[in-house]
Amino acid sequence: MISPGDKLLCTTGNTFYSAGNTYVVGDIVNDKYFQLFTGYNDEHWYASLNHEKIYVSFNSATTVYNDAWFDKLNNKKSA
Incomplete structure (x- = not known):
């Protein structure tokens, strides 16, 4: 789950x-x-979560960029 x-x-x-x-x-x-x-101003891309893999897909007819892949960090604070 992403929040x-x-x-x-x-x-x-x-x-x-x-x-x-x-x-x-x-x-x-x-x-x-x-x-x-x-991380640059308010610039963002749309990411997707598919079968527990997180990625930003860069499909373009004019320019080729590799997809970016991510792991979710443990975002819960310990008590």
Whole structure:
């Protein structure tokens, strides 16, 4: 389950997301898509959660970018 404010660790990056960096989840769009901020101003792309894999797909007819892949960090604070 992904919630706004969760942090995701980029495991495979590209031009917009760097491997090893963390990124913050924005608004939930629907049961498949949610915003994932790039860390630059309010820029974001739409990420998807599919079979427990989190990714931002970059399908473009004019430019080829690799998809970015993420792992959810443990966002719960310990007591």
